[in-house]
Amino acid sequence: MTDALALRGLVKRFDTKVAVAGVDLDVPAGSFYGLLGPNGAGKTTTLSMAVGLLRPDAGAAWVLGHDVWADPVRAKALLGVLPDGVRLFDRLSGAELLAYHGLLRGMDQAVVEQRAKELLDVLALADAGRTLVVDYSAGMKKKIGLACALLHAPRLLVLDEPFEAVDPVSAALIRDILHRYVAGGGTVIFSSHVMEVVERLCTHVAILAEGAIKRVGTLADVRGERSLEDVFVEVVGGRTATGEELAWL
Numbered sequence: 423m424t425d426a427l428a429l430r431g432l433v434k435r436f437d438t439k440v441a442v443a444g445v446d447l448d449v450p451a452g453s454f455y456g457l458l459g460p461n462g463a464g465k466t467t468t469l470s471m472a473v474g475l476l477r478p479d480a481g482a483a484w485v486l487g488h489d490v491w492a493d494p495v496r497a498k499a500l501l502g503v504l505p506d507g508v509r510l511f512d513r514l515s516g517a518e519l520l521a522y523h524g525l526l527r528g529m530d531q532a533v534v535e536q537r538a539k540e541l542l543d544v545l546a547l548a549d550a551g552r553t554l555v556v557d558y559s560a561g562m563k564k565k566i567g568l569a570c571a572l573l574h575a576p577r578l579l580v581l582d583e584p585f586e587a588v589d590p591v592s593a594a595l596i597r598d599i600l601h602r603y604v605a606g607g608g609t610v611i612f613s614s615h616v617m618e619v620v621e622r623l624c625t626h627v628a629i630l631a632e633g634a635i636k637r638v639g640t641l642a643d644v645r646g647e648r649s650l651e652d653v654f655v656e657v658v659g660g661r662t663a664t665g666e667e668l669a670w671l
């Protein structure tokens with residue numbers, strides 16, 4: 423079966439800094455995939471290249487068999503993306519932003535209106551009414567970004583830190599939505615540095631550090647008999663503080 427996402431030899435340099443140093447990854451269709459890594463590991467850079475937002479220096483990415491850079495229209499029709507930092511047209515209300523996304527996707531207006539209403543209700547954003555997205559809280563911005571990613575019912579969701587800045591109630595809502603999406607045949611890959619979320623949700627996990635994949639496989643394979651946190655700390659390198667520092671504090 424064609425993988426939902428396949429990455430081969432992705433490389434990205436920023437001046438002399440190698441942010442991503444040759445990443446290969448296969449995300450099976452129907453999987454819930456966690457991309458773990460410490461700050462600066464290259465998660466955002468990898469996902470941005472995977473979805474056609476950042477051109478790689480080398481390598482390629484396929485969404486359900488469609489080359490993201492050679493056939494972007496086909497690939498992007500199958501893809502929903504929550505990018506890093508969620509750069510939105512934020513002088514719009516949530517409903518207007520969704521309507522705009524629907525138009526960009528060439529969707530039927532009545533379908534967009536009906537889905538937008540459901541998404542705003544389910545994500546507890548309906549109460550925000552006419553509030554402009556620029557005035558949303560950080561967590562609300564994440565949720566409206568997720569709604570935009572879901573609107574066209576993509577086959578693959580690529581989410582950069584979907585749980586960051588989100589309160590526990592909203593996080594539970596998002597988990598439920600993503601669970602239902604995967605149960606219905608969708609595939610999710612998301613980045614995170616929160617082990618608990620990944621352990622709870624994911625069927626598969628990849629640990630990225632210094633721009634390279636250090637561990638990859640099913641959650642059970644990567645974790646073995648240990649906690650994911652233990653594996654992560656071992657792979658990424660443990661704490662370096664001796665306890666002598668900050669004595670003045």
Ligand SMILES: Nc1ncnc2c1ncn2[C@@H]1O[C@H](COP(=O)(O)OP(=O)(O)OP(=O)(O)O)[C@@H](O)[C@H]1O
Pocket residue numbers: 436439440441459460461462463464465466467468615
């Ligand atoms: N536009 C850019 N210009 C220069 N350096 C960059 C740029 N984007 C990323 N980098 C560098 O590339 C490396 C990887 O960054 P990236 O944002 O992909 O990491 P990350 O794993 O998503 O980190 P975090 O968890 O902190 O969001 C970092 O060292 C970062 O400073």
